[in-house]
Amino acid sequence: MHELNLYGQVTYPRYEQVLNILAGVAAMQPQRVYERRIIYKPLREPEEPGANLGRRGGTQTVAQKAKQQAAPVVLYYTYLTQKLTEDDFFAQDSVNSLSAWVEDGEEPVWSQAFYDVPDTGDRGVSIRFTNTTDLLSGDPHAHMIASGPNQFVTEFYEEGYRFVHGNVIIFLHRMLHEPGARNIQKSPKVKIPAWADLQLVDPSGAYVFDATVRVEDFNNAVVLEAGVNELKKFQTQMKGCVNLALPDRLALDTRVKYKPSPAPATQARPR
Amino acid sequence: MMDSLGSVTLRPWPAPQEELSQEDLLFKIEQLASERGHLRNITEQSLQEDIDAGKHVPEATVEADSADLDEKEKDAPSGQDQRDKVFKAAQEMYSHLEWAKFAATNALDLVSLVLSQDPNKRSLTFFSPNFRDQGLNQGIPFGSFGISRENHEHHNRRPEEVQRMQDLEHRQKVVAQGARMGALDSAVDEILKAAKHLEKEMRRETKYWHEIVSVSDKGWPIQRLRQNARHAPFAVRYGLPEASDHFKARGFAPLQMDKDGSIILDPTLALKPKTFRVRVSVDGNITGTSQLSVEDDFANQSLEKSIQLARDSLLEEELYYEMSLEVRHLLAYGVDFRDSVIYVDAPRLGNASQDRKLLIDCIPRNDPVAGGQGHEHDWLARNVAEALRLLLAHEHSMRLYRRSQLPPPLTARTREKPPPPLLRTLLAVIRHVEGVDSLYVYLGLVTKTLYTAGLDVALNTTRETAWASLAETLKASRKDLSATDQLLEIFMKPFDGKATLTLPTSNGVQPETLTVVTRTIIGQPTFGTEHKLTLSSAMTSDLGLFHQHKFATVEEVKSYLDWLISLHITHRLLKSEYSSYAQIRSQDPRLTVRCKESKKGEPSLKDIKVQLNDGQLKATLMAADSPPESDDAEQSHTWSGPDDNAALREVIRNWVG
Numbered sequence: 050m051h052e053l054n055l056y057g058q059v060t061y062p063r064y065e066q067v068l069n070i071l072a073g074v075a076a077m078q079p080q081r082v083y084e085r086r087i088i089y090k091p092l093r094e095p096e097e098p099g100a101n102l103g104r105r106g107g108t109q110t111v112a113q114k115a116k117q118q119a120a121p122v123v124l125y126y127t128y129l130t131q132k133l134t135e136d137d138f139f140a141q142d143s144v145n146s147l148s149a150w151v152e153d154g155e156e157p158v159w160s161q162a163f164y165d166v167p168d169t170g171d172r173g174v175s176i177r178f179t180n181t182t183d184l185l186s187g188d189p190h191a192h193m194i195a196s197g198p199n200q201f202v203t204e205f206y207e208e209g210y211r212f213v214h215g216n217v218i219i220f221l222h223r224m225l226h227e228p229g230a231r232n233i234q235k236s237p238k239v240k241i242p243a244w245a246d247l248q249l250v251d252p253s254g255a256y257v258f259d260a261t262v263r264v265e266d267f268n269n270a271v272v273l274e275a276g277v278n279e280l281k282k283f284q285t286q287m288k289g290c291v292n293l294a295l296p297d298r299l300a301l302d303t304r305v306k307y308k309p310s311p312a313p314a315t316q317a318r319p320r
Numbered sequence: 321m322m323d324s325l326g327s328v329t330l331r332p333w334p335a336p337q338e339e340l341s342q343e344d345l346l347f348k349i350e351q352l353a354s355e356r357g358h359l360r361n362i363t364e365q366s367l368q369e370d371i372d373a374g375k376h377v378p379e380a381t382v383e384a385d386s387a388d389l390d391e392k393e394k395d396a397p398s399g400q401d402q403r404d405k406v407f408k409a410a411q412e413m414y415s416h417l418e419w420a421k422f423a424a425t426n427a428l429d430l431v432s433l434v435l436s437q438d439p440n441k442r443s444l445t446f447f448s449p450n451f452r453d454q455g456l457n458q459g460i461p462f463g464s465f466g467i468s469r470e471n472h473e474h475h476n477r478r479p480e481e482v483q484r485m486q487d488l489e490h491r492q493k494v495v496a497q498g499a500r501m502g503a504l505d506s507a508v509d510e511i512l513k514a515a516k517h518l519e520k521e522m523r524r525e526t527k528y529w530h531e532i533v534s535v536s537d538k539g540w541p542i543q544r545l546r547q548n549a550r551h552a553p554f555a556v557r558y559g560l561p562e563a564s565d566h567f568k569a570r571g572f573a574p575l576q577m578d579k580d581g582s583i584i585l586d587p588t589l590a591l592k593p594k595t596f597r598v599r600v601s602v603d604g605n606i607t608g609t610s611q612l613s614v615e616d617d618f619a620n621q622s623l624e625k626s627i628q629l630a631r632d633s634l635l636e637e638e639l640y641y642e643m644s645l646e647v648r649h650l651l652a653y654g655v656d657f658r659d660s661v662i663y664v665d666a667p668r669l670g671n672a673s674q675d676r677k678l679l680i681d682c683i684p685r686n687d688p689v690a691g692g693q694g695h696e697h698d699w700l701a702r703n704v705a706e707a708l709r710l711l712l713a714h715e716h717s718m719r720l721y722r723r724s725q726l727p728p729p730l731t732a733r734t735r736e737k738p739p740p741p742l743l744r745t746l747l748a749v750i751r752h753v754e755g756v757d758s759l760y761v762y763l764g765l766v767t768k769t770l771y772t773a774g775l776d777v778a779l780n781t782t783r784e785t786a787w788a789s790l791a792e793t794l795k796a797s798r799k800d801l802s803a804t805d806q807l808l809e810i811f812m813k814p815f816d817g818k819a820t821l822t823l824p825t826s827n828g829v830q831p832e833t834l835t836v837v838t839r840t841i842i843g844q845p846t847f848g849t850e851h852k853l854t855l856s857s858a859m860t861s862d863l864g865l866f867h868q869h870k871f872a873t874v875e876e877v878k879s880y881l882d883w884l885i886s887l888h889i890t891h892r893l894l895k896s897e898y899s900s901y902a903q904i905r906s907q908d909p910r911l912t913v914r915c916k917e918s919k920k921g922e923p924s925l926k927d928i929k930v931q932l933n934d935g936q937l938k939a940t941l942m943a944a945d946s947p948p949e950s951d952d953a954e955q956s957h958t959w960s961g962p963d964d965n966a967a968l969r970e971v972i973r974n975w976v977g
Contacts, residue, residue: 076561265728275730
């Protein structure tokens, strides 16, 4: 699945007005959304560029020449998303472990998400590959640690409002985190912290305006074009209310920066 | 001198070193002469002295220029101003002289021309040369200019002339006055007219706004219009927000301004409102209708009322429209569409011979209710109509709900909107209730009969499992859907009825259960009502039958259950009672028992046949190995009602001994 994105910003004094406008545009009431997002970093060493070429013997090199074009393996940060409700922040009951278990037919609560770096093409919207896998049972954190192997990086919370306008998903949200707790944490909190303990990452209270169209048949030009056009149409529709802009591609980079640990002396380049 | 000075300053400094041409050299010499005097007096030393003394222009040359300017030398800062002054004075003097000359010649020419009237005094020499050239030679004749002297002071007009002039003056005055009065008059008229118009407009606007406000106060959304804003600045939106596209577009009407400001209804609003009618027909006779007689007059009713009627009409029309589309898929279910009327089969419980149908159509609201028809089924027609309306309203709110969910990612396949299940739901309810009820009446009868026959049978029926647990479902309500919608959503799902029949067993410890699940779906996979009979595992193994059976009609279930229960009684209950004496010889519900009744001690074989039919239990004793169809019963007993108290086991024991 691919995601087409446009971003904007809504300052706190304006957000109520924008909510009203969006409710009119989408002809629906806003849906309150609470989410917890946990970031994982892969622990695996990425394969060294060119390591797969087989430099051992002459004959082997000849045989494997076709493989030389393979791109070096890059590692990406991945997300774990937990859907929350407002009650979760006030729940008093103590739980012992995380569980993604849901009843049949219920919406999954936990999901694992992968976002690629946005495409380089210039279509006026940001396009990137994403993959979301719903987790239906088990401890999601254990799953993430085992499949990778991954390392817990940090967690944060998102609260906001969602609208659906045709195929455009409008998500007006802001990020919260628990101050101080981040550095000492080694795993996601089992108990959701109280709402009062959370702090906005952006203290001004501004909301992020995220307009998304999801495209399944990315290779079908007609479908992609339709998606891009719908998003752009929404962009023009919102002109004067919220300025929707194409984000900087590298600001949305999800790759893990690779630092080879033992740097050989010969590789030190004179400056 | 001034020119030459100017040209010096304009020169680039230092002067180019190039060789001066001859003209340039001459020019320089001239310049030098005018500035410094004769060439001979100019030496390097004298120039140096001049520079040291701060003098640009040597005094000597100024002195040499004119002696009488010497006194003014102190006032004038430089010789140049002096020269300017002189030049100007000379020019002024020259122009004065020119002027004087011009005036003199003019005077001369004039006098000469006047004099030239006299032929004796005609001569070209009298004139100035200029006039001679440009005047006389160009054709001005002599004597063409005359001078005379007259006295006008004592000129008196004649009296009649004076009179006439006074008359004229007077008349003009009167005319002017009249014209002014006329203009004022018409101005007053115009202003009055404008005032009247303004007043009318004001009244009109006030009335229009009053009506707009009253419409708006009633809660109708008012919207501004862009086109035709002069006559219809506002429009009212009365259509339901989630109606299908065609009807949504119709739910909108401009509010036009009348001559007196009242709102004229747009044609769409003024259209005859329609209503949706359900009629019940039994054997071709109408026995009930949902239509209510409407006596109010459409011409003079309030605006809000007619907007409301238009809204209602829109809903009814949409309902009818959606159903007529749905009919196309439902022909196999006995739904028919003829002459704009939808015919739906609605068989009645236990009365299969009666041909009961629902007739659904859409008629103008104020059509008179047809007389001469029965009213005993009015309740049914009204309930069906209300149910269908509720279903469409539910569909509307479900449309909003679906729209609010995250849309699936875009693909090449377009998402198709399924038509709302209105008739399907109606059909499913009718069929399910009919099927379940007839089955359960039968099961109840069987239970009663078996009970009177001394068999411990229990029946537990649920017409629809979701309806039964409705309260619990709604209590644990979801936040995103209102209770009404959750309630109606239950009707969109397949209907499941469940009946459990508990049969006695020989040891009496573990009762055997028969479960009949009745599932109704108008569509895949059952295409109607399906009865699924589930046997207990002991029964399955003892009788050698399949664990599950599916039946399409109630009749099939009945006959199978009849056979199954009689088989259970004979092959399991009676067999275990007479375990060693009994023998099963066929798949029919009959048991061959060795009787002890013969006194010789030779046992005779008798067959006991048990039949369950239409709620009647019949046990027959007959000779062994008689053909199944034979009627030569030696003894028989029939249980058909509660009044019989003989237990089956007792009866058979009496027979068998």
